[in-house]
Amino acid sequence: MxxxxxxxxxxxxxxxxxxxxxxxxxxxxxxxxxxxxxxxxxxxxxxxxxxxxxxSKVAAWLVVDEKRKTAAVRYVNNSGVPVYFLTVTPMLAPDRKLLINIAEPGEGPRSVEFDTLADWLRSDADYPARYVQYAGLEVEFLDSNNNIWTRGSNGYLRRSEGHELWNWVNDLKRDEGQHERAENSYQVRVVNVN
CATH class of the missing domain: 1.20.5 (Single alpha-helices involved in coiled-coils or other helix-helix interfaces)
Incomplete structure (x- = not known):
């Protein structure tokens, strides 16, 4: 066994x-x-x-006075921190840009004259002034976390690569004092708002 x-x-x-x-x-x-x-x-x-x-607490819109042919951008920054290089481009006049270096946070909208767009409206503009306002703007800016954001004319906010914005801002810094750039056919008004 x-x-x-x-x-x-x-x-x-x-x-x-x-x-x-x-x-x-x-x-x-x-x-x-x-x-x-x-x-x-x-x-x-x-x-x-x-x-x-x-x-999402940063916005800008266009105000056009059709009779006087003036244009202004109203913007608001309710975020509590500044945003930088707030760039406004009208959809029907993309060669006219407004750059606000620093958009401080504040209680309500601020207004900045948009002279290059007003000049265009007074000249032989292709569209009546009200169409420029209705078509809207594209807004780009840099937030305090170094993110570039784009708000399209449809109001949709998205994070952007922003290569064009960076190149454009760097060109403006390099050409300091020159607000009109004929080589790229941009007419820019740079604003420092206090």
Missing amino acids: TGIDWGNVPTWISAIFSICAFGTALWAARAAWKQVKFSADEQKRRDEKDEQEQA
Whole structure:
């Protein structure tokens, strides 16, 4: 009669429990990694939402007096922090731009004359003044977190790469004092609002 060697059974049981413990540790590590990744993604979403919330509190619109053929941009920054290089481009006159270097936060809208657009309206403009106002503007600006935002004429706000804005602003800095850039056919009015 052959007997069972019970001496190896505890070794086998120990090996099985070790494998189970290793599997449990792997499962716990994977669950912890997923939790950390989820937390990081959630924090990123919260940060993006906060940034977009700040950007959504910045707006600009065009006010055109058709009889006097004057134009002004009204803008508001209710975000609590300044935004930089607020660039306003009328949709029907994209070669006319208004650049406000710093748009300080404030209680309500501020108004800035848009002389280059008014000059265009007084000349042989292709459209009546009211059409320019109705077509709207595109607004770009740099927020305090170095994000460039674009609000289209439809009012939709989106984060932008802003290469054109950066190139344009850098050209203006380099050509300091020259507000009209004939080589790119932009007519720009740069405003420092106090």
